[in-house]
Amino acid sequence: MSENPKNPENPENPKNPENPENPENPENPENPENSENSENPENPDSREPESSEASKSSEGAKAASVTSGTQREDVPAPAVPVVAGPAPAPEPSGRRRLVAALWPPRVTRAQLIVALLLFVLGLGLAIQVSSTSDNSALRGARQEDLVRILDELDDRTQRLEDEKARLEKQRTELESSSDQAEEARKQTQEKEQQLGILAGTVAAEGPGITLTVGDPTGAVESDMLLDAIQELRAAGAEAIQVNGVRVVADSYFTGSGNDMRIDGTKVAPPYVFKVIGKPEDLEPALNIPGGVVQTLEKEQATATVERSAKIVVDALRPAKRPDYAQSSSQ
Amino acid sequence: MIAVLGLIVGVVVGLLVRPEVPAVVEPYLPIAVVAALDAVFGGLRAMLDGIFVDKVFVVSFLSNVVVAALIVFLGDKLGVGAQLSTGVVVVLGIRIFSNAAAIRRHVFRA
Incomplete structure (x- = not known):
């Protein structure tokens, strides 16, 4: 049904599974199942090239060079209903595949390898997160950033030193001038007393x-x-x-x-x-x-x-x- | 299931042990982690599509990490390390998002 808008022109079009790549298409989830289901009765063999096309198009980063034959061997759970293609068993949905992959746990080569890689990923993730949150931003900073920060700190230090020297000089001046003012005030007071007696x-x-x-x-x-x-x-x-x-x-x-x-x-x-x-x-x-x-x-x-x-x-x-x-x- | 357990164990071990990362690797670790995340999301999507292949996953995982680290390394040598790593993160982020969208469609049918 959902593939109707595309399929009428070319019902055998193996590009149908491309649809999942189009995030805007709301009918996408149904496409892989329905298109294959509709084709199954007519031509069970056509699913093979179609699946490989799907793998190429939807998983271009990884699966481009993979033949459909290896898929059947390496993905046991989802592949079983697919391999039992002649029976009109429905293509397992992504959700069912996920559940099947999660439970029951199976110790297979693929699971172990993926577990190892994910272990490495989790390790790196945890290390990076803890090192980022543990320390200041300087730890993850790049070399040129560090050099820049150092330069800025040097500049700042220089500026502050200058300001300190300036303020100290000012303080000395003020102290000496206040001394002078005090002395002058004292002299003035004495003079005032003397003159006050005369006057x-x-x-x-x-x-x-x-x-x-x-x-x-x-x-x-x-x-x-x-x-x-x-x-x-x-x-x-x-x-x-x-x-x-x-x-x-x-x-x-x-x-x-x-x-x-x-x-x-x-x-x-x-x-x-x-x-x-x-x-x-x-x-x-x-x-x-x-x-x-x-x-x-x-x-x-x-x-x-x-x-x-x-x-x-x-x-x-x-x-x-x-x-x-x-x-x-x- | 075992794969998920591997991820959890990795996070726990990383948090508990807190190994000291060698200074040479340190600048590449975040990029490598993002690249590996991209590979993992791609693998998850492939699994939901029913086209998951462990060999492909391993190769893409490792090559993603190596290529990302290489790009950053090259950027450092060329003096555009910061910009280039930003670019790598952006590209990987876009891929992660599109993969996540496909996964979402599989899992939630929406």
Whole structure:
């Protein structure tokens, strides 16, 4: 039935078994049986060439040189019904052949040889699979691939080494620069402290003297206080405050008597000078004949000087930014 | 049946023993295995077609393996080993597929 589309032109066509090679043909499975069955009654001998044709066409890789005679001998189970061709026994289907080949097990030369080859195949398969899964991809890699991978690794190593050297250099630079920055910061801080003492923005303490000027009669003038400051500075005073007012470079004294002002801040007698400096220099500078103390006492004011190991000058001034004067260094 | 047993025993022995493959053979083993697989599928199909011959199977098995290894070897010498082994695998794969299709038609009639 299924061979009808082809056979009507040539019923004896021995090429019919070629059909199994055509994967698209859905009727293929029936073809070998039916075609042979239909031919059997008419011409049992025709099956011989047809089978050999089938072997050539469908098993071209191996069976091309095989004659049908050897097939009959070598394939016992499937061949039996075929050899019993005169009886109208149906050609065994592939499925039946498979079952017949599998069970019952027969120890024949063919089975043993095939078993040996399949053993080798299984061995190779297992070795390959285990060696592929065991190890990294490198094991199965070819030589040129390995060389390429090695080259890539070398390149990568080189790149990473370069990067490492670069980063190390950068780190050294940063460390040294941070050292420098730290040093500069320290120096700046020291300078800030020194300048802060001069500018009156930080408190100061150290040995010095305390000069107390009493003014019971209101006779003390601002220039007398200024003279005292000048004298103290000449003797090396480093930080001065008068009644809570820090005396710095731009301090000024105005007024007199009961309206004495220093830097615009009113101060009342007695005027207490806290001076940091070398007491041995400061005290004689005030007490020299014709000096500050004598001048004040001549004006009916009182002046007492006492040395102290620790004078605290804690009156502060806000830091002032000059509006016009700019540093000409740099 | 014995043939199937041989295959199973081979796999089991290969997995258990894990023999060390000599380095010379190593690049050819995968190709040889694929070629042998092709021969096995061809043999199975021939058996289902009722035209199986053990001699042919042996010869085709061995020649498939040898030719595949030879092609790869030649490719290595010519510097196109990777491409050539890819080609061999493709060709063998196509043959395996067509054989498998024939087997399928025999076994499942579809």
